[in-house]
Amino acid sequence: MHWADFTAQRFKESGLDNLVSCSGITPSGEFHIGHLREILTAEMIHRSCIRLGLNSKYIFIVDSMDPLRRVYDFLSPKYEEYIGMPIAYIPAPDEQGEPGNGDISYAKYFLEPFLRALSSIGVLPEVIMNHETYESGKFADEIDLVIKNKEGIKKIIEEISGRRLSNDWFPFNPLGSDGSMDGVIVTGYEYPRVSWIDRFGVEGFADIRKGEGKLPWRIDWAARWKIHGITCEPAGKDHGAAGGSYDTGIPICELLGGKPPEKMVYEWIQMKGKGPMSSSSGLTIGPIEALEIIPPEIMRYTIARSKINRHIDFDTGETLIKIVDEYERIRDSISFEGVSNRMKKNKDTSEGALRLSQIVPEIMPDSSKIPFSHLSLLAQIKSDNQDIWLSLKNSGHLIGEPSEWLVDRLWRMKNWINGPHFPEKFKISVNEVVSREILEHINEKQKVFLVILSEKLKKCEWENMAIVDSIKDAIRESGINGGEGFTSIYLVILGKKSGPRAASLILEIGRDQVCNLLSTMS
Numbered sequence: 001m002h003w004a005d006f007t008a009q010r011f012k013e014s015g016l017d018n019l020v021s022c023s024g025i026t027p028s029g030e031f032h033i034g035h036l037r038e039i040l041t042a043e044m045i046h047r048s049c050i051r052l053g054l055n056s057k058y059i060f061i062v063d064s065m066d067p068l069r070r071v072y073d074f075l076s077p078k079y080e081e082y083i084g085m086p087i088a089y090i091p092a093p094d095e096q097g098e099p100g101n102g103d104i105s106y107a108k109y110f111l112e113p114f115l116r117a118l119s120s121i122g123v124l125p126e127v128i129m130n131h132e133t134y135e136s137g138k139f140a141d142e143i144d145l146v147i148k149n150k151e152g153i154k155k156i157i158e159e160i161s162g163r164r165l166s167n168d169w170f171p172f173n174p175l176g177s178d179g180s181m182d183g184v185i186v187t188g189y190e191y192p193r194v195s196w197i198d199r200f201g202v203e204g205f206a207d208i209r210k211g212e213g214k215l216p217w218r219i220d221w222a223a224r225w226k227i228h229g230i231t232c233e234p235a236g237k238d239h240g241a242a243g244g245s246y247d248t249g250i251p252i253c254e255l256l257g258g259k260p261p262e263k264m265v266y267e268w269i270q271m272k273g274k275g276p277m278s279s280s281s282g283l284t285i286g287p288i289e290a291l292e293i294i295p296p297e298i299m300r301y302t303i304a305r306s307k308i309n310r311h312i313d314f315d316t317g318e319t320l321i322k323i324v325d326e327y328e329r330i331r332d333s334i335s336f337e338g339v340s341n342r343m344k345k346n347k348d349t350s351e352g353a354l355r356l357s358q359i360v361p362e363i364m365p366d367s368s369k370i371p372f373s374h375l376s377l378l379a380q381i382k383s384d385n386q387d388i389w390l391s392l393k394n395s396g397h398l399i400g401e402p403s404e405w406l407v408d409r410l411w412r413m414k415n416w417i418n419g420p421h422f423p424e425k426f427k428i429s430v431n432e433v434v435s436r437e438i439l440e441h442i443n444e445k446q447k448v449f450l451v452i453l454s455e456k457l458k459k460c461e462w463e464n465m466a467i468v469d470s471i472k473d474a475i476r477e478s479g480i481n482g483g484e485g486f487t488s489i490y491l492v493i494l495g496k497k498s499g500p501r502a503a504s505l506i507l508e509i510g511r512d513q514v515c516n517l518l519s520t521m522s
Contacts, residue, residue, distance in 0.1 A: 001348045001349070001352070002048075002304070002348060002349050002351075002352025002353060002356065003307050003308055003352075004041075004044040004045045004047070004048040004304075004352065004356055005048045005051075005348070005352050007045050007048065007232070007264075008045060008048035008049040008051070008052050008054065009052065011049060011054060011231070011232075012049075012052050012054055016054075016231060017055060018055050018056075018229060018231075019046075019049050019054055019055065019056040019057070019231045019232065020056070020057055020058075020059060020228060020229050020230045020231050020232070021042040021043065021045050021046040021049070021056065021057070021058045021059070021230075021231070021232040021233070022042060022058070022059050022060070022061060022228065022230045022232065022233040023038045023039045023041075023042040023043070023060055023061075023125075023233065023234065024060060024061035024062060024063060024130075025039075025060075025062065025063065025111075025114070026062075026063040026066045026087070027062060027063075027064070027087065027106075027107050027108075027109075027110035027111040027114065028066075028068070028069070028072070028087065028110065029072055029074065029075075029106075029110045030072065031110075031114055031286055031287055031288070032285060032286060032287070033269060033285050033286070033287045033290045033299075033314075034268055034269040035287065036121075036269075036287055036299065036303065037234075037236075037266055037268070037269050037303055037308075037312070038234050038235070038236065038266060039060070039118065039123060040121075040123065040300060040303040040304070041234040041264075041266055041303065041308055042058060042232060042233065042234055043058050043123050043125070044300075044303070044304060044356045045232055045234075046058035046232075047356060047361050048352075048356070050361070051361075051362075057126060058125045058126065059125055059126045059127075059128055059228060059230075060118075060125035060126065060127050060128065061128045061130055061224060061228075062107065062111055062127060062128065062129050062130060063130050064086065064087055064088035064105075064107040064111075064129045064130050064131040064132075065086045065088060065130045065131040065134055065211070065214045065220075066086065066087060066130075066214075067083070067084045067085055067086055067087070067180070067181050067182070068082050068083050068084070068085055068087055068090060068106070069083070070083065071083070074093070074097050075093055075097045076093070076096065076097045076098045076099065078098060078099055079093075079099065081178075082099070082106075082180075083180065083182060084180030084181050084182030084183075085175075085178075085179045085180045085181075086131055086175075086179075086181075086214070087105070087106045087107040088105050088106075088107045088108075088129065088131035089105065089131070089179060090105065090106045091104075091105070091106060092104045092105060092106050092108070092109030092110075093106070093109070107129070107131075113288055114287065114288070115127065117287050117288045117291050120291055120296055120359075121291065121296040121299050121300055121359065122296065122300065122358070122359035122360060122361070128228070130214075130220075130224075131211055132211075133224075133227065134210075134211035134214060135210060135211035137209040137210070138227055139208070139214075139215070139223060139227065140192065140208050140209040142215075142223040142226065142227065142256055143172055143208040143215060143223075144191055144192075144208065145255075145256050145257075146171045146172065146215060146219055146223070146256070147170075147171060147172060147189050147194075149255055149256075150170070150171055152255060153171055153219060153252055153255065154169060154171075156248055156251050156252055156255070157218060157248050157252075160243055160247050160248045160251070161243045161244075161247075161248055162243055168185055168186075170186040170194075171215060171216060171219050172186065172194055172206075172208065172213055172214070172215060172216075173213050173214055173215070173216060174186065174194050174196045174204075174206030174212060174213035175206060175212050175213050176196065176198030176199065176200070176202065176204070177198050177200060177202040177204060178198070178200070180198075181213065181214070182199070183198060183199030184196050184197070184198045184199070185197050185198075187203070191208075192207050192208050192209050193205040193206065193207055193208070194206045194208060194213065217245065218245045218248045218249060218252070219252055221245055221249045222248075222249040222250075222252035222253040222256065222258070222260065223252075223253070223256060223258075225249070225253045225258055225259075225260050225261060226253055226256055226257065226258025226259075230261050231261050232261050232262075232264065233261050233264070234264045234265070234266050234308065235263075235264065235265055235266070236265070236266060236268060237265050237266070237267060237268065239265075240263065240264075240265030240266075246263050246265070247263075250263065264308070265308075265309065266308040266309070267308070267309055267310055267311040267312070268311055268312075269311070269312045269314050270311050270312065270313050270314065271285075271314065271315060285316060285421075290316065292412060292415045293316060293412050293413075293415045293416035293419060293421060294316065294320065294412065294416075295324070295408075295409055295412055296359055297327070297357045297358060297359060298320070298323060298324055298327055298357075300356065300357040300358070300359075301323065301327045301353060301354075301357035302314060302323055304352070304353040304354075304356040304357050305323075305326070305327075305353045315421075316416070316421035317421060317422070317423040318423050318425075318426075321372065321373070321423075321426070324372040325372065325373070327354075327357070328369070328371060328372060330350050330353070330354055331354060331364075331369070332369060369397075370392060370397045370398070370406070373500060374397070374500075374504060375388075375409065375410065375413055376413060376417065376426065376500075377428065377500045377504060377505065377508060378391055378392070378508060379410060379413045379414050379417055380417055380427070380428040380429075381428060381430055381505075381508055381509060382508070385410065388410065389401075389402050391508060395464070395507075425498075428494060428499065428500070428505075429494065429495070430493060430494065430509055430513070431492070431493060431494065431495050431517060433517075433520070434492050434517055434520040435495070438491050438492065438495055439520075441491055442488050442491060442492070442521075443484075445478065445479070445480045445484065446480060446484055446485070446487075446488035447488075447521040448478045448480075449474055449475065449478035449480045449484075449485050449488060450488055450489070450492060450518050450521040451518070451521050452474040452477055452478050453470060453471060453474035453489070453518060454515050454518035454519055454521070456470040456473060456474055457470055457506070457511060457514060457515055457518070458511070458515055462507065462511055463507070464503050464504065464507055465503075467503040467506050467507055468503045471485070471486075471489070471502060471503065486502055489502050489506075490502070492517050492518060492520070492521075493505065493506075493509065493514065493517055
């Protein structure tokens with residue numbers, strides 16, 4: 001059984017009536033596709049719950065009450081004055097990174113394109129802005145309980161995390177006179193007001209019902225589980241490690257009278273050969289950038305195919321090609337109605353991964369099953385989209401006009417090919433002439449083979465199998481081995497020793513151009 005279906009089945013057996021899957025993010029401006037693992041894990045579990053007929057919803061909590069922690073590289077030094085202020089209450093940067101006029105908040109500025117990216121992969125959550133939850137007073141009862149149970153919560157955090165909290169620690173961070181939480185010391189509490197003195201020596205009060213401060217992260221997380229009735233929230237292994245915020249959140253939530261979700265920890269997405277994605281280290285690909293080159297169902301499949309407790313090795317080069325090949329192989333071997341005998345053993349996990357990879361739940365795209373590698377070939381050797389559609393029609397891959405899905409896939413393919421992530425070894429540039437340098441790498445046997453092949457290609461029917469047969473016959477008649485034969489084809493046509501399937505390459509380049517290159521050998 002697929003991991004999302006297994007989790008949903010466990011929820012069903014537990015008898016829970018209302019299920020709430022949750023994920024979230026702090027829209028600080030630094031996103032990477034590692035964030036998508038948490039989001040898609042929660043969303044896929046929600047989809048599986050719906051499929052089982054359970055009453056389930058998926059919420060996305062935006063940590064808009066989180067403070068600006070530092071001046072990021074893309075920000076003007078003027079943002080120094082906003083450090084410690086909730087990102088919901090500071091202005092978004094303009095094109096030069098300077099603080100804007102305040103028409104849109106910092107949080108919304110970075111959140112909105114991210115939500116559009118999520119929508120493109122079929123993630124349509126109920127979005128909850130955390131600062132609005134504070135402003136509405138929904139946190140007030142929990143904040144009051146937290147303050148009244150200050151010592152018990154402090155003991156939980158210290159014993160489980162193994163770290164000591166300062167003597168002046170207080171489980172609520174009020175906003176000071178300048179709107180920042182930095183350097184603010186609590187001096188007392190009488191419902192509903194927390195008294196404070198800030199770093200400027202200014203004294204004041206924060207009303208816990210009005211969003212004039214927030215709970216520290218570990219307590220905020222536990223409180224929101226209760227407030228929103230969260231039953232499922234995957235967390236990265238940093239939060240899920242022993243003594244981490246998940247371990248402290250569970251007893252804190254129980255102390256507040258809530259029922260915490262069962263601990264669920266996912267492994268990180270790693271840049272293949274380089275380690276976990278990290279904004280601070282620069283090992284990152286942004287989800288918006290990634291989704292301009294990666295088909296959305298492939299982005300979903302990258303998450304769906306892997307158990308949540310296993311890390312994902314990913315890059316937008318060869319790994320992407322392998323994942324697409326795997327997806328297409330499964331797609332062509334399995335349907336929602338049945339499965340081939342070859343796939344019987346892995347039917348449930350394969351069907352589940354394929355189903356959960358679709359943008360619209362349960363609906364497979366109306367595709368022509370055009371191989372990703374073949375589209376990559378066409379996108380490189382044909383400059384005009386109409387020539388690509390014509391070629392696909394001639395090969396039987398496309399009937400009628402291209403669908404929106406196919407147009408979109410070609411757009412992403414061209415972005416990928418023309419961008420920095422396309423693997424060098426898969427780049428195709430057809431020679432206009434065969435240079436002297438290339439000729440030096442072709443021996444006499446290979447030249448004979450190429451001359452024979454040229455004659456056969458001039459006469460054969462111009463379709464894939466006829467070209468395959470021509471290559472085989474030329475190899476046999478010239479007495480050359482297959483490896484040397486194919487190497488010589490790639491050298492003459494591409495100037496390198498390997499490439500895509502030779503027959504497909506020859507077919508798409510065209511008879512005249514190929515034969516002109518091969519005739520150089522005679």
